Amino acid sequence: GDSVTQMEGPVTLSEEAFLTINCTYTATGYPSLFWYVQYPGEGLQLLLKATKADDKGSNKGFEATYRKETTSFHLEKGSVQVSDSAVYFCALFGNQGGKLIFGQGTELSVKP
Amino acid sequence: DTEVTQTPKHLVMGMTNKKSLKCEQHMGHRAMYWYKQKAKKPPELMFVYSYEKLSINESVPSRFSPECPNSSLLNLHLHALQPEDSALYLCASSHNPAPSPNYGYTFGSGTRLTVV
Numbered sequence: 001g002d003s004v005t006q007m008e009g010p011v012t013l014s015e016e017a018f019l020t021i022n023c024t025y026t027a028t029g030y031p032s033l034f035w036y037v038q039y040p041g042e043g044l045q046l047l048l049k050a051t052k053a054d055d056k057g058s059n060k061g062f063e064a065t066y067r068k069e070t071t072s073f074h075l076e077k078g079s080v081q082v083s084d085s086a087v088y089f090c091a092l093f094g095n096q097g098g099k100l101i102f103g104q105g106t107e108l109s110v111k112p
Numbered sequence: 113d114t115e116v117t118q119t120p121k122h123l124v125m126g127m128t129n130k131k132s133l134k135c136e137q138h139m140g141h142r143a144m145y146w147y148k149q150k151a152k153k154p155p156e157l158m159f160v161y162s163y164e165k166l167s168i169n170e171s172v173p174s175r176f177s178p179e180c181p182n183s184s185l186l187n188l189h190l191h192a193l194q195p196e197d198s199a200l201y202l203c204a205s206s207h208n209p210a211p212s213p214n215y216g217y218t219f220g221s222g223t224r225l226t227v228v
């Protein structure tokens with residue numbers, strides 16, 4: 001069945017550092033791909049999405065490109081801030097009967 | 113209105129209590145979902161309602177009973193819970209049961225449930 005694999009955390013960075021959180025997926029066909037962010041004590045917020053190969057999703061300085069050839073959707077940000085500290089979930093919506101499939105989540109901690 | 117509203121935000125209940133969680137959206141979404149989330153883990157799907165009918169039950173114990181009174185409202189009735197049921201319960205909605213990639217899911221802030 002469909003699945004999502006994320007790099008394990010926690011990831012600790014200094015403010016203004018470059019961020020990459022790896023995400024790869026297994027799915028038949030062409031799933032839609034998402035990054036969700038969960039700030040401490042809150043629900044999930046959609047950060048960005050991509051619906052087809054080579055699409056680039058972007059929001060709040062974060063970017064991710066849908067790479068069909070490597071089945072990847074890595075999240076990047078050029079300069080992180082303390083306020084970016086959160087748990088990031090990669091997810092896909094594919095052919096598995098109407099379910100959003102999540103990766104395990106990656107906790108990011110940004111220090112001043 | 114682009115939000116999913118969940119009440120209460122926090123709930124403490126005993127193992128013999130009966131309580132309900134409420135979720136509301138006014139975006140015209142026709143699919144609504146209940147998820148359970150343990151700390152720093154991904155959400156786990158519990159139930160899916162599609163056009164106000166239960167379409168997916170992920171083998172959830174009967175002590176959790178969902179209800180969808182209308183297209184804007186989703187309830188989760190709780191009875192005889194166990195301490196291991198303590199978690200963040202998230203409600204979500206989407207434009208239709210196979211969400212358009214242009215919309216995705218909208219999540220509420222959740223109800224943090226503690227069973228004592």
